Structure formats: structure tokens, C-alpha cells
Amino acid sequence: xxxxxxxxxxxxxxxxxxxxxVLAVFSVNESRFTIWxxxxxxxxxxxLEDSQLAEAAWNxxxxxxxxxxxxxxxxxxxxxxxxxxxxxxxxxxxxTTLVTPEIVMGVSLLAFFQWMFRYLHLQLGMxxxxxxxxxxxxxxxxxxxxxxxxxxxxxxxxxALDLGGTEWDAFRLVTLPQLWPAIASAALLAFTISxxxxxxxxxxxxxxxxxxxxxxxxxxxxxxNPVVNAISTAIILGLGALIVISExxxxx
Amino acid sequence: MTTLRRLFLAPTMGTLVLxxxxxxxxxVAYSFLTRGVYGGVTGEGTIENYIRLFDSLYGVILxxxxxxxxxxxxxxxxxxxxxxxxxxxxxxxxxxxxxxVMIPFWTSFLVRTYAWMFLLRDTxxxxxxxxxxxxxxxxxxxxxxxxxxxxxxxxxxxxxVVLPLYATLERIDNSLLEASADLGAxxxxxxxxxIIPLCAPAFRAGAVLVFIPCLGAYLTPDLLGGGxxxxxxxxxxxxxxxxxxxxxxxxxxxxxxxxVLVLMIVAMRSQKEDLL
Numbered sequence: 001x002x003x004x005x006x007x008x009x010x011x012x013x014x015x016x017x018x019x020x021x022v023l024a025v026f027s028v029n030e031s032r033f034t035i036w037x038x039x040x041x042x043x044x045x046x047x048l049e050d051s052q053l054a055e056a057a058w059n060x061x062x063x064x065x066x067x068x069x070x071x072x073x074x075x076x077x078x079x080x081x082x083x084x085x086x087x088x089x090x091x092x093x094x095x096t097t098l099v100t101p102e103i104v105m106g107v108s109l110l111a112f113f114q115w116m117f118r119y120l121h122l123q124l125g126m127x128x129x130x131x132x133x134x135x136x137x138x139x140x141x142x143x144x145x146x147x148x149x150x151x152x153x154x155x156x157x158x159x160a161l162d163l164g165g166t167e168w169d170a171f172r173l174v175t176l177p178q179l180w181p182a183i184a185s186a187a188l189l190a191f192t193i194s195x196x197x198x199x200x201x202x203x204x205x206x207x208x209x210x211x212x213x214x215x216x217x218x219x220x221x222x223x224x225n226p227v228v229n230a231i232s233t234a235i236i237l238g239l240g241a242l243i244v245i246s247e248x249x250x251x252x
Numbered sequence: 253m254t255t256l257r258r259l260f261l262a263p264t265m266g267t268l269v270l271x272x273x274x275x276x277x278x279x280v281a282y283s284f285l286t287r288g289v290y291g292g293v294t295g296e297g298t299i300e301n302y303i304r305l306f307d308s309l310y311g312v313i314l315x316x317x318x319x320x321x322x323x324x325x326x327x328x329x330x331x332x333x334x335x336x337x338x339x340x341x342x343x344x345x346x347x348x349x350x351x352x353v354m355i356p357f358w359t360s361f362l363v364r365t366y367a368w369m370f371l372l373r374d375t376x377x378x379x380x381x382x383x384x385x386x387x388x389x390x391x392x393x394x395x396x397x398x399x400x401x402x403x404x405x406x407x408x409x410x411x412x413v414v415l416p417l418y419a420t421l422e423r424i425d426n427s428l429l430e431a432s433a434d435l436g437a438x439x440x441x442x443x444x445x446x447i448i449p450l451c452a453p454a455f456r457a458g459a460v461l462v463f464i465p466c467l468g469a470y471l472t473p474d475l476l477g478g479g480x481x482x483x484x485x486x487x488x489x490x491x492x493x494x495x496x497x498x499x500x501x502x503x504x505x506x507x508x509x510x511x512v513l514v515l516m517i518v519a520m521r522s523q524k525e526d527l528l
Contacts, residue, residue, distance in 0.1 A: 009338035009349075012331065016356050016410070019367035022377060026370070034370075034380040074263035081260035090261060093268050099516045101468020103485040104279075104505040105272075107492045111282060111502070112275035135271040138264055167256045196360045199470050203492070213362050220366045220475065224375050232363040243358040247351070 020236055027229035034224070043230035053215055053231065060212040063126060063201075064194040067133035072187040074134075075141025076179065080171065082142070083149040094139040105136060106203030113204060124206035132204050133197065137190040144189060144250060148182030149175075185249035192239045192246075276509075283502035293499055301503035310487065314507075317484040320398065320473075321466035324405035328413045328462045329455055331406065336417035337447070340424075350418065357411040365475050368404055369395060372476070396478035404472040409465055413458030420454035421447070453522065460519040464512050484508050 027044070031037035047053055082090065097105075109132050113124060152175065160170040198213035205211065212231070219228045283301050285293040304310060339349045356364060371377050372394040379391040394400060424447065432442040448455075470485030477483075482490075484504060491501030 005334060005338045005341075008334050012335045012410075013349075013352055015407070016353065019371055019407075020356060020359070020364065023363075023367045023370055026377070034375060034377050035384070074267065077260040078264035081257045084257050087261065090265060090268075093272070094264075095516065095520070096513065097268070097272055099464050099512050100272075101465075101470070101485060101505075101508055101512065103468060103470040103488050104509055105275075107488055107498075107501060107505060108275035108279045109271065110492060111278045111498060112271075115278055131271055135267055138267060142264075171256070192358065196362065198362050203489075213360075216362060216366065217475075220362075220369060224370075224373065228366060229370065232360070232366055235363050236359045240355055240359045243355060244351075 023229050024233045024236070027226065027233040029226065032226055043226040044234070047227050047230045047234075050227070052210075053212070053227075056210050056212045056215040059126065059209055060195050063129050063133060063209070063211060064191050066130045067137060067194045068187050068190045070130075071134045071137035071190050072141050072183060075138045075186065075190075076145045076183050078138065079142045079145035079149060080175065080179075083146065094142055097136060098139045102136075102197075102199040103203075105132075106200040109135075109200065110203045124204055124209070126206075126209040128204045128206065129201055129209055129211070132200050133194040136197075136200065137193055140189050140193060141186040144186035145179065145182050147250070148179060152178060181249045185246045188242045188246035188249070192242050196235075196239060279502045279505055282499050283506050285499050287497045287499050298499075301500045302507075304500060305503065305507060310504075313482050313487050314484060316481070317467060320402060320405065320481075320483065321463050321469075324402055324409065324466050325459050325462045327402070327406045328410050329458060332410055332413035332458065333417055333448075333451070333455075335410075336414045336421055337443075339414070339418050340421035346422075350415075353411050353414050357408075361408065362471065364408065365404055365471055368400070368407065369475055372400055395476060396480050398477070398481050400476040401469075401473045401481045401483075404476040405466050405469060408472060409462040412461040412465075413455075416454040416457040416461070417451060420451050424450055456522060457519065460515055464515055467512060468508060 026034065026036075028039055028041060029036055030040035030042065078090070081087075109128070110124075113128050117123065156174050157170040160174045161167070165173070196213060198211075198217055201211050202214055202217070205214065212235075216228060216231060216235075219225050282293055284297050284299065286296040286298055286300070288294045305314065335353070339346055339353070342349055369376070373379070374391040374393075374395070376395070378394060379388075382388045383391065428446055428450075429442055432446050433439075437445065468485055469483055470489060473481050473483040473486055474489075477486075479486075485508075488501050488504050488508070491497045491504065495501075
């Protein structure tokens, strides 16, 4: 067993990483087909020159930034509030958003927006996508910030209060400065989740708000296309880097 | 503290009420209404949408969803346990190995699913290599079947069982294993009679963590099943888009939601540590 276990682990790591590595290798392949023909960046060049992709990437970026700013701000405040005193209702609700199937969240938001729009003169668009993303990112932000708060000493805030500070002072001057790394980590996580989402986004996006995952999905459905390999590799590297930074920040 | 705390919790509470509970309430209401002529809903109340779930056409989809999720969960447990055992015993490289498990998980779900399409499709890597090597004359039908969907589910959710198993394995008292060896147990017996029973709660936690997202899977069956392996998630999407039968789609959503919530509550009851 001493020899078998490392072999098995190596095979499993290969299973987890090989599909992504293969994608990356074939993204720099000269040939349009799945035959190695030599190194080339032509598919990256093609991806960069595609105006539909550029627009979708820009939309994804704007949506992810907006959703991240809002969900990080309100999620961090929520974590602090829950740290002060638990609320089983709120905690339970946040857990529920985590386990709700994405497709169910997507169709319920679609039904909700369409129902609202009967009374308001609005349409599906970037704003509805941002609202949806804010909602499903909050729980992740709360979990990350809460993990940091759990390691902190409540006596520090008590000292601040004893010394004549208000509760707001205690939060702003004592706890918040120690929370920034966790908040930054949560923000990076929220950004990647938002940037990557396809299922919910595709249900609540309007005609003018096609995101990068939506374009990739359409291209993947249509058939083999090396441009998808190029964008996919760029996304793996980009989001992977954000996640590694996020993990580092969480441990500081 | 109460005022400040209330102020801090209010935005999240408001967001959840407006964008989670209100939409869910609408789905509940729609599930008891009738489909309108041009899509949409009309005001006639009915429980027809729930009865239709037992039609053989839709019953099969629900059963397939449960079966595929159960098999995927079982495979994840079986494949994940030895990996978790390896990581827990790898000393200073533990963190590196854990990251190796987690990083593909965090990078783009869509891209990871697409990566398997790239490998499995008729013109994909596996078929291209086998054709070029002369092993096969026709491309093997690797994509668009139950097996491909199962593979995608296991690939996506394997980390969910590795993490809780690792956390438990790491805390197992070494003296228990030494005692087992001293009393003449072979390594294999120590695993099956000491380690695995000690991991029972982690197996349960991991099973729930995999089973829940499998039940709601949409992208995996959509891309790797190609419309042939329809799961509940695809049925819901179809009812809200192509079929334009929102009341029935709502009923399917709620049934799925009910199963997920029951599992979540059962899992939380048995869990001592909370994330939140």
C-alpha cells in the first residue's frame, strides 16, 4: 500500500489537471484540427481581433466589478454583524442560497424580473445580471470574512469601548484594519465567481449584455474551434492567478 | 450594539428578501397556476403541474437525475478517499497537494466542462490519437451519453469529498493506528477497520456536498450529454425557454429545491462546526 497510494494520487492529480493542460497545449497549436503542427499564437490573435469576444469580455468585466464592489461591501458588514451576535435566520438563508441549484436561481430571478417589469418600464440587461450576481456572491464573502473574524480577539473591541470609543469607532479603528486582507480575498473570490457564471447569467441577461461565458458556451456548442481553447486557457490562467492570490490573502 | 448591528445586517437581509425570497415566492405561486396561451401564466389555480411530474416522460428524467447523482456521489467517495489519505500522510507537502486539488475546482466551471468536450468529441483528442494510431477506424462515441455526464460530474465535484475526508484523516490519532498494527492488523485491515469507520461523518458530509450540486446540474448534462442525457436542471431550463411552460418549470424547480433543502437540514444537524 505504501507504493500504491502515491501512484494512485499521481493518477488522480493527472485526471484533475490533464484536461486543462491539454487545452492549454492545443491553444498554441498551429493547426485548426486536433493534430499537433507546431507552435503558434494565431488563435490568441484571432480571439483578440474578434469584436464580439471583446465586447463580451468587457461586459463580463464591468458586471464582475460592479457585483464584487456591492457584494463585498454588504457581505463584509453582514459578517461583522453576525460575529457580534448570531442570527440563525440570516445564516440559514445564506446557506440556502449556497445550495440552491443555479438553474433554479436563474429561472426564479427571470420570473421575478419579468413580473416586476410589468409595473416598471425596464428590461433585462446588465443591471439585472449585476443584481443576480450580488445576490449569489454574498454568502461566499460572508464565509471568507467570518473565517477571519473567528480568529480575532473580541476583547480588543471591548477595550476600545472601555476607553470611551463608540461602537462605530471600535469597528472602524480596531476591527476593520485587521479585516482588510480577508475582505480583499473575499472580493477576489466574488470577482471570479461572477466573471465565470454562465447558468444564472444566461437566464437574466438581456440582448445587450452578453458575457464572456455566454459567448464561450455558444462557440463550444457549435463545434470544435481552437479560438475557444485560447480564451479558455486565458481564463484558466487569469482566474487561477486571482484564486491563488485570494488564498494567500486569506492565510495572512 | 443592536443599532449598528441591525444597520450592518440590513443590506444583506434586504438583498436576500428582494432577490432570493421574492423570486422563490413567485415560483411557488406560478407552480400552482396554468400556462398562458403565449407562454406566461394565467390565474387559474391547479395542482396539475405537480401531477405531471409522475408522467412517465418526466418521471424518467427525475429518476435519471437521482440515479446519476447517486452514482456520481458513490464514485467521488470511492475515488476521493485514497487521495485524501495520501494527502493527509504527505507531511510538509500537504498544502501543495490540497491546492492541486482545489485550483482546478476554482477555475471556471464552464472551461473545465469544455475541456472534456475537447477530449471526448468525435474530432477530439482521444479519437484523433486513436485514429492516427490506427487502433480504431471510426471515431468512438465518447461524448453525448450518460457516461460522459457521469465523468463530468465526478470530475467537477471530486474536491468536495477530498476536503472533509482530509480534515478528518489529518486529526486521527496516530496511536490508534500503531495500536492496530501492534495487535497484528495488516495495513489494509487498519484502513478498513479503523480509518474508514472513523471517517464515517466525513463520508456523510462529502456525500451530501456532492449529491446536492449533482441534483441541480445543468451545464454538465447540457454540454457533455448534448440533449440526450436530460437531467432535472435541463428540464427546468427547457420549460422556461423553448417549451415556455413556466408553471411546470416552476413545479420541477420546487421539487428539486425541496429535496436539496431536506438534505441540507439533515447535513447541518449532523455537522458540529459551522462555516458561518
